Amino acid sequence: MxxxxxxxxxxxxxxxxxxxxxxxxxxxxxxxxxxxxxxxxxxxxxxxxxxxxxxxxxxxxxxxxxxxxxxxxxxxxxxxxxxxxxxxxxxxxxxxxxxxxxxxxxxxxxxxxxxxxxxxxxxxxxxxxxxxxxxxxxxxxxxxxxxxxxxxxxxxxxxxEDVIRAHICFRYNTLKSRLSLVQSRLQDIESVIKVKNPSLLLQLSKASTSRSGMK
Structure with a gap:
């Protein structure tokens, strides 16, 4: 989809x-x-x-x-x-x-x-x-x-100006769609890891939180 x-x-x-x-x-x-x-x-x-x-x-x-x-x-x-x-x-x-x-x-x-x-x-x-x-x-x-x-x-x-506006809207919608695809794929991967190796998912979550804190 x-x-x-x-x-x-x-x-x-x-x-x-x-x-x-x-x-x-x-x-x-x-x-x-x-x-x-x-x-x-x-x-x-x-x-x-x-x-x-x-x-x-x-x-x-x-x-x-x-x-x-x-x-x-x-x-x-x-x-x-x-x-x-x-x-x-x-x-x-x-x-x-x-x-x-x-x-x-x-x-x-x-x-x-x-x-x-x-x-x-x-x-x-x-x-x-x-x-x-x-x-x-x-x-x-x-x-x-x-x-x-x-x-x-x-x-x-x-x-x-109308052409520029149309292209900006297109580029925005393209990036938004790509982001949605990546997020959906990430959720699929997380679901698989959660079933196969829950401890790995916890480890990845902690690592992600740690990197966010450093920023």
Missing amino acids: NSYDFSLVEEQDPSVAEGHRVLYDREVPFEIRNQTDPNDPSQELGTLEAIKVKILIMGEEQNPLTLRIELTSETDLFFHFNHNLDEHGFRQVQEHQKLMVDFPEYPNVLIRMLNNCIKEPHSHLAVFVIEREGLARLDFIQNMEYKFVELLSCNFIASP
Whole structure:
């Protein structure tokens, strides 16, 4: 019953509400730079954070109609940015950045770059620059030892308040369901131990009480 309830919560993910499918969902190290004030030189300094990156597509994986990237943070519930692109918009990006891939290959290119940032964080960098009026930019940069080379840049916008609210509610309900599952499993284990070895249950209870007291 608990597993069924949890699956229902997953189906309520706002990210897939419009029919999108998740291709990628991982935490990636980002350097966050806040450049809301271009006259403040201190804003050039970035902070390293683990940002959850979710890549979704509408349509078939080999021939997507649209692509969306969602960025969220576990340390800031209101951090929510998105990047949306269809084939027409991609052509402009392709021409401007001189990309040698077509739109169907774009999701895999992004996934490969994100994975490189996880596996080789010293040579592959993801720099997220927050600008004014809810605009932002994600730059993929490679450290070539003698210089930094910008590989790809993606424009982002801050998500509307109602979208952020929906995602916060979803994350809260997901954690609540997981907690319920863990508590239910713990009760099952306690019931088994109580029958098989009551003294062990008493010992575990005392140990738990002792650790709580130390806190």
